[in-house]
Amino acid sequence: xxxxxxxxxxxxxxxRITFLRYVKDxxxxxxxxxxxxxxxxGPPMHVHHKQSESLTVVQGKxxxxxxxxxxxYYGVGETASFAAGVPxxxxxxxxxxxxxTGRVEPANNVVYFLTEVYKSSAINGGRPSAFDSxxxxxxxxxxxxxYGIPGFVKNVIFPVALFFGKLQGKHKKxxxxxEPL
Numbered sequence: 001x002x003x004x005x006x007x008x009x010x011x012x013x014x015x016r017i018t019f020l021r022y023v024k025d026x027x028x029x030x031x032x033x034x035x036x037x038x039x040x041x042g043p044p045m046h047v048h049h050k051q052s053e054s055l056t057v058v059q060g061k062x063x064x065x066x067x068x069x070x071x072x073y074y075g076v077g078e079t080a081s082f083a084a085g086v087p088x089x090x091x092x093x094x095x096x097x098x099x100x101t102g103r104v105e106p107a108n109n110v111v112y113f114l115t116e117v118y119k120s121s122a123i124n125g126g127r128p129s130a131f132d133s134x135x136x137x138x139x140x141x142x143x144x145x146x147y148g149i150p151g152f153v154k155n156v157i158f159p160v161a162l163f164f165g166k167l168q169g170k171h172k173k174x175x176x177x178x179e180p181l
Contacts, residue, residue, distance in 0.1 A: 006018050017034070031103065036098070
């Protein structure tokens, strides 16, 4: 699936990402982005199995936690980096909007995945629907995982939601989705 850049997604609850451009050079490809996070907001513990991510603070203060480590905080001009395969989360640790510039490398399917997650979050009151979460995390399990979702939900609720959602044809809205890597 091709996206036109810049491509902005908004979860409707204070988090917005603008994928500014897709860059491909002789060795790799990557995405440049900007993000805005309201105070206290940010994604739950997650992992990009095949991508590194970095965020440089333009305004505000970012809190960062690598799974199993104590939180670290960064201010304006400082960069938080996450290696591929390392579970992490970040949040706006200040009382003003957090604005960062960033990079995701390689691009892979992150734009599609996050576009669908944010779209579902905006429609469903701040969290993606159980079916959308189950479908996307199952399809792209080789690329992404959400550690912030309780095991009972991932192992019991999601399979049931996926089964009944497919019976209802809910998966059809993902027709044309890129293949996982």
